[in-house]
Amino acid sequence: MLSVDDLEAGYGRARVLFGVGLAVEPGQLVCVMGRNGVGKTTLLNTIMGVIPATGGTVTFEGHDVTKMKPHERVKLGMGYVPQGHETFPQLSVLGNLLVTLEASGNPQSALDEALDVFPRLKPLLKRRAGFLSGGQQQQLAIARALVTKPKLLILDEPTEGIQPSIIIEIEEAIETLHASGIAVLLVEQYLDLAMRLADRYLILDGGHVVHAGTAADLQGEEARKLLAV
Template sequence: MLRIQSVRAGYDRTTVLHGVTVEVPKDGVAAVLGHNGAGKSTLLRTVMGLVPASAGTVLLDGEDITRLAPHRRVARGVAYVPQGQQSFPHLTTAENLQLVADGRPDGKEAVAEALDLFPVLRELSGRRAGLLSGGQRQQLAIARALITRPRLLLLDEPTEGIQPSVVAEIEETVLALTRRGGLSVLLVEQHVGFAMRAARRYYVLEAGRVTSSGDGGAEAEGTVRAALSV
């Protein structure tokens, strides 16, 4: 679904990604792991078009999107959930979802499907997003992205600062979405257990370079932990 080939990117004169190559399987999850400052978030921002690639290519289902503006990537089926459980805090849960659904011919159906995935949001539909817990705001952020019916979902640290019970819910939702087909996920994550259970492929970044990669699955957890401890 996605191939990031020899990509270099960064900010002003500072290069953060040094020739990174990552592949996301169709209807599957690729996990990117690494310590703070390794370049993980920059990688997602580059795929989204928020950080321009100075070299290399980004291919979405065979189409070169390296130079496309972010809104054109959205139109081609890319959705991005950044770090931080972002929402419009003064709007209710329902209003946050409706903002994304407005203007979409299938908006009402898409909202209903998102609420089926995260039933707690239906219970909290009238509550302002700023009053939700961190886990509930993260569920809201993912639900908003899914309303756009993406082919590729970019998730940046979706379990950061979230209680274990909600981590399990988010993990199961991600797995259920990929099992039903039509969605691929590029997951940046520090929760190694979650990442390895979800991923078909993994990549470890260190100082903007891929230092380890392989097939995902629980059996790869030890290998990844060892790579991260170096």
């Protein structure tokens, strides 16, 4: 479904990614891991076109999307939830979802399906997003991506800074989406959570893929050393 080959990207003259490659098959959950500052967020931003690739290719369902704009990739079925619980703070929960629904052109049922994944949001539809807790904002950010009915959902550290009870709900939601057939590319720092969720994983270090394999391989000492702070 998603194929990333020899991807290079950076900021100005500073290169961050050096020939990164990965693949996500239909219905598969792939977890990207690594210490802080090794290029995980840059990788996701480049896959989504937020940052231009300076080398390599990104292919989605047979389409070369390397030079496409982010909204064009969304139209093809790529959904993205950036790091940081991003919402439109002055809009209500419902307003956040309706803006995305209108832009996607999907029917009302897409909004209803997204709220079914996060029922905690239903009684909060009239509340401004800026007054939600961090965990509620993260649920809204994911729900907003789901309104686009993605075939591939890309999540950048969805549990960062979230209270434990909401982490459990987000993990359960990701499991549900994965079981429904949506492919997921997930950046996650919690090793135990990654082991529970992932089919495959890769570890970045210094902008390079230094380790990759199945979730069972994450129990190996080599993988744990690469993730140690």
